[in-house]
Amino acid sequence: GADDVEPRSIGGWIATAWPDRVARQRAGQRGEYLSVGGRAYRIDAVDPLAGSEWLAIADAQGHAAGVRILAAAPIAQAEIEALFADRIVAHSASSYDSTNDRVDHRRERRLGAIALTSGQAGRSENAGDDIAVRMAAVRSKGLGLIGWGPAAQALRQRASYAGIDALSTGALADSLELWLEPLLAGCRGLRDIGDRKLADALMATLDWPARQLLEKHAPADYATPVGSRHPIDYGADGGPTVSVRVQELFGLARHPTIGDPPVPLVLALTSPAHRPIQTTRDLVSFWSGSWHDVAREMRGRYPKHNWPDDPANARPSLMTKAAQARRDAQ
Template identity: 50%
Template sequence: PGVAYRLWEEAATAGLPPFDPPEILEADLSPLLLDCALWGVGDPAMLNWLDPPPKAALDEAQMRLHDLGAIDDENRPTEHGRAIARLPLPPRLAHMLVEAAWMGFAEIAAQAAVLLSERGLGGPDVDLERRLERWRSERGKRAEAARGLAKQWTKLLPASQPSPRKEGGLSGAIALAYPDRIARRRDASGEYWLSVGGRGYRLDPAHPLAKEEWLAVADIQGSAQGALILSAVAIDFATIEALYGDRIESGAHATFDPATGGVKTESGRRLGAITLSKGQDAKADPLAISAALLEGVRVHGTALLPWSDASQRLRERAAWAGVAGLSDADLADSLDQWLAPLLVGKRRLSDIDSGVLHNALLGLIGWDGQQKVERLAPPHFTSPAGTTHAIDYGAEAGPTVELRVQALFGVAEHPVIGANRVPLVLSLTSPAARPIQTTRDLPGFWKGSWADVAKDMRGRYPRHNWPDDPAAAVASLKTKKKQGL
């Protein structure tokens, strides 16, 4: 009993989830994965979770920890990873502090960590340099406490080098924490940016940072391409090159083009997804082309593949029958198993034979899965008139069959499928294939509105038989003359 105050429009209530999702399903799992590595658990799936962490999120966290040098190829913690774990910070920021201490700019890195950890500190400006200057001049209790926190974190770090290196400073610190978010301007206005990690970012073109060539980006909002930059700092390429020169690749490079479903190859210098300089078109290694195609499907989804109608129906039937392995998530998790072998020697996804793709799906569910699908989700419905009709398992109303109503004369019980005897949705049509009725209760239709439908049909299609008692009539698509009536 009591009063509940709703802080949103009433119309939005229906679209809200009943409860907030568990944090483990939405959070960055890098700290969790590092803790598991320190405990000696290389695969978190071995643990008993109330809510198992999503595999995609674990894979992303694993890749991030590898990039930070916190774990090795066998997911064991490195010495750097242990140093990171000793700091009371997320792995990205802890890595930034440890690396900055070795390079000689621990103090400003600690300030950057506080700036990114304490929401609103130094104001809401996107430019972290401005926020840092504003925070340094503030004299309030919160600002003083934050400065004290930065000093505490600095004391936890190893001794700095005798002289700071030139790639220090706020921009260098942010680039250390978020190497995948270093971004380059893509257009003259500065609205669109491309990150080293391959994601597209957006920035208000009226902001002064829009005039910069490079940004070290810290906070973004949105998960799709074109995420909004919330905080960043200008960085020069000399600093980027000093920090990540070993990651700049030269030579032929293969990239996936989602518009064509193919691979482009070009020579030049690249830092992640950013092309620094271009050369002439070049022939890339066939393995690199296959890897680019596989990554393209991983990023843009399996809908890019040339699925046949039979394959789409098989996936819908398997989903309805409860046979795991063919959902979008399942296919994405097992791309290396079933898709990678099909990409050898291919340059476009359209080069894959649709029949081979279909066989790959059958292989994923195996013989037992195929038999279960056939038993619980038959592909066709055969009417008493001898006609065969595909069952649409992707229909919004449920498994649906469209057929002429005359093909069901003589049927006294509604057709059902599956172990739970689920009624088929019957989409009944006239001899001209015009819709008459959609029903899950055929006997009820015969006893109910059929009399009115039959009266209308006799006027429209007088050459066909429209019996008063269709449940006792003979199913046939022939005219009365051909039936001898």
């Protein structure tokens, strides 16, 4: 009955007459108000009303940014919520926070242009929402948001060298649903996918002919005469480069090549302790040229190893002379 109705304040009566002129003081700006209708109002900061968080404005004067309040009454938020319950809209918004690699969920309740309450919400019940937010972030901000590890990067460099466009930035951006979306179900963030998983997913986007092309033009590694395998760096400045201990190459009378047509592999030659000795695109010239000085220095530094005068016709071995002799005697 009529007795149940809360007595309405003067502000309440004004608000009922002009719902769009209910206004809230802007945070930390005394006398500056934003109305439900989205308009800015101001009142002299020394006016007693300027201390009210909410005002129902009965009369005002001026245009645009300079609308001055001439008559208003304070009103409590509880009364506003009771009067306008049917106009208050609750919605949640999710966004990707790239600094912390996480999805933030916010819930807010709005009355027109004013946010009544706004706060952090818990994790979305629907994991699919988080995936959609991450996907949207990558679409708008680019592949740099993803944590690229060495294996995935190396695969992309190989593809680029082999002239395969499928792993280029543009192509990957166009095929996110294919390779990225399935990966996001099992991880907490974009930098949390895992290098191996990422590399496998990229490889899976290549069809059989593209994989054949990759192997033919940009093999992942180089097998030395000793039988050890070393990764080829396709991102190196001088072209595809492999770091290898010089003793593994004894017996090679021709410079190793990759690709078709063949391109000399840049050899970053190292000592038994993996210290750089020389980088060469012409092993034959190295054997017949500066090897003489290198071998002399190596004999002094690593006397237990074999440093032949004619490496092109010597036997490759990473073992010391004694260990090799024991092996041969078995």
